[in-house]
Amino acid sequence: MAKLTFHGAIEGVTGSSYLLETATAKILLECGLYQGRREEEKQNDNAFPFNIGELDAVVLSHGHLDHSGRLPKLSADGYKGPIYMTNPTAELLEVLLKDSASLQRSDAEWENKRRRRSGKDLIEPLYTAEDVEETLTQCVGNCYGKRISIVEGVDVCFRDAGHILGSSIVEMFITEGGTEKKLVFSGDLGNSYAALLSDPEVVEEADVLLLESTYGDRNHRPMDETLEEFEDIIVEASKNGGNILIPSFAVGRTQEIIFRLGQLYQKGKLKQQAVFLDSPMAIAVTEIYHRYQNVYNTEDAAALGQSKKSSLHTFLPVLRYSTSTAESMALNRIESGAIIIAGSGMCTGGRIRHHFKHNLWKRNAHVIIVGYQANGTPGRALVDGSTVFRTGGEEIFVRAAIHTLGGFSAHAGQSQLLDWVSNFKKPHPRLFLVHGENNAKIALQKHLASAGWSAEIPTKNQSISF
Template sequence: MKIAFHGAARTVTGSKHLITLDNGKQILLDCGMFQGMGQDTDRLNEELGFDPRKVTYMVLSHAHIDHTGLIPRLPKLGYNGPIFCTAATRDLTDVLLQDSAEIQRDDAKYENKKRHQQDLPPIEPLYTVDDALRAVKQLTPVNYNTWTRIDPDVEVLFTDAGHIIGSACVHLRITEHGQTRQLTFSGDVGRYGDMILKSPEVFPQADFIVMESTYGSSLHEAAVPSDAELLRYIHETCIENKGKLIIPAFSVGRTQELLYALNMAQLNGKLPKVDFFVDSPLSLETTEVVRSHPECFNDTLQAVLRRDDNPFDFPGLTYIRTVDESKQLNFRTAPCVIIAASGMAEAGRVKHHIANNILNPQNMILLVGYCEPDSLGGRLMRGAKQVHIYGTLYEVNARVGSIRSMSAHGDYHDLGHWLKCQDAQKVKKLFLVHGEYEVQQIFREWLQKLGFGDVEIPAQHSEVTLP
């Protein structure tokens, strides 16, 4: 048995790992899109690194685009098999892939206007909405905590990862030459004590582990809770400075967490009286999907539901649906809070809102999660004084803030907690993926002190034979 790492290898996006069995069958874990990789992004998304026609099965950990975003390319390139996932992941992926296709279409249209003026050939999106709709038909839901046989020699088990609605850690029980071994793929591990979701679950002993390491060298704990920090930024920007607070937020997970925190502040009489806008039709759709899967909520939110049937809505909140409504926010002079996708500010309406508000020192751009270093959000987080947005150079006059503790990714303490159910001596090999290389090197040393002897950081497109 071999495993090859064709994405999220010494970087955080583009998750895709290919297992090849001795009998030639192949199992693809995730098929994510690279995001925020600067000029290399398009090239990386064009080069899968494997032949989809040879893939036998695909297993999907969760719906985020950096794990699902290239799935619509697979049927076009020859893969027509099942894509196993949880029911909530199926529902979210349906929405997110259609949105991804629409964003690509709109961004290509915008870019081609400039290319036409420069006598350059037009660019094409990676896939269309029709491609996304065809791919979604291959999504095959599997229940949590039940071993499901997908092949005479392969069983799959999903355990809750606590990252977003429907997220799962993937466990494969593979039999070869009369010997059964378990390979565990963490997907993205969430936080223990999340305000909305259940905590990551324990899982059976693994022989091999492919593990994310996004925050493998840092702790999220802050002196001030994230909801208190959020209210402080709103008060400073909208009440004291009379400005606009622009919050790039992923439509799944982060937006619902923000809305839940704001709703609870309103219920407790602490929410400043300003207007709030969620400028993302996708966020409205995904919030409805999240509401439709209360089985994934933790006990605290289950209790809130008994007194508030919609914990993601509150007086003063408006969902923006149309492009014209979104444009009207540019002419608004009154203080307000605008929450819009994407979380790394690489695409979507938030990019236009940043461009229209970045020159005003009264305004603030508040980053509330991980940003790839080369993404617009990453550059702002690092303190860039100037940034390019859609080819135009802007001075960064607006203030930039961040609440790192709102990340849906576990820090190294959470990741260590996730591994506590494992006997380190029985894990033959542990691979670190989905992390920046410097962070992974630090995390590897920490894991080795915990007793995990063989910890490898695979490079892009590298392949390893499992002992």
């Protein structure tokens, strides 16, 4: 009998981690960072709650750090086995984990400056660039839809989740005593109205199902309304001459925004002189997106064109990359007519803060918020109407127009989650809700009950047998 233990993304949406144990193997499903409040992030320093030396394999649904970000720590602590994922995820991990290691180093250096002043012991970063390099040698990329054997008695198949490039629904087939059981992990399911990627694949059978519930308590604003407002902002800004600043996440959201700007360009609605992507990380990710156009949905792939040279660049000819610091600084000499996309998505760091310094005080400037802004972040303060933005010890008066667009989400909303689950045949699998705040899980649980499902909400470190 197989055993599954819920180690992470149980009391919130980050730190994804589940341990599958069979008669012949131990497999870790996900190895994510805890993100958010300081007390949550402190959990990243904790020892793993299982014997790393007994692990036979690791399986990863996609590249976002709340699912993958502790892999280098796992390698540094002694895991030397394979890590299975899709091919695009393997490429994205090189970008994401190297950036994460750089941030870990910077955070440790900043903290140690404070500790030296107070005479406290110094700390080490969670992991190093060398740990990341070791992790990358362990990655094994796979195609969608191909069932592979990863250890004796356990096969894995990745299905397209439509969340970010390479994201997958993980099917795990466990054979014991001549009987096969199937565990399905939804991963993060995509928003079917988002650009470029396909809708989440339908899965019809499972014995145990782990379902994400990030937006289990609400639906997203309709995409047509979001795009209409997006167009109105772009047109208004072109008339009054101000620059447009878009804080954006490097993976998924940036590529969606570039595609939507391309649609406006093709319609003749984009009058701005240039669109600048000012994020080395987002540039690297966008190039990976170009290499995997075979996974795009049919409609958007057709819009981009079928030639080998087709890309977001050809769809949006005014797109420019700003790779160096000097190129980024040069953008601040542009008084009007530019759209600047830069990280970080919640305005906590990155080049967007530099551009705010030069534009946020201008009455003809515009800021378009296209992603979730967590409580306590500078981006959330702008959304909530703050009149002052603080950066680098300076206070900048906010005179620019702040626009918040709620429809650009890479996650399935409540109704989309319910629609995806409705494809499972009866008898229903045993269903567990993960990756959600308590209110989201409880709301989704109630809606599932109305549809004839008995959904369970696991507790941290709870184990089940099946």
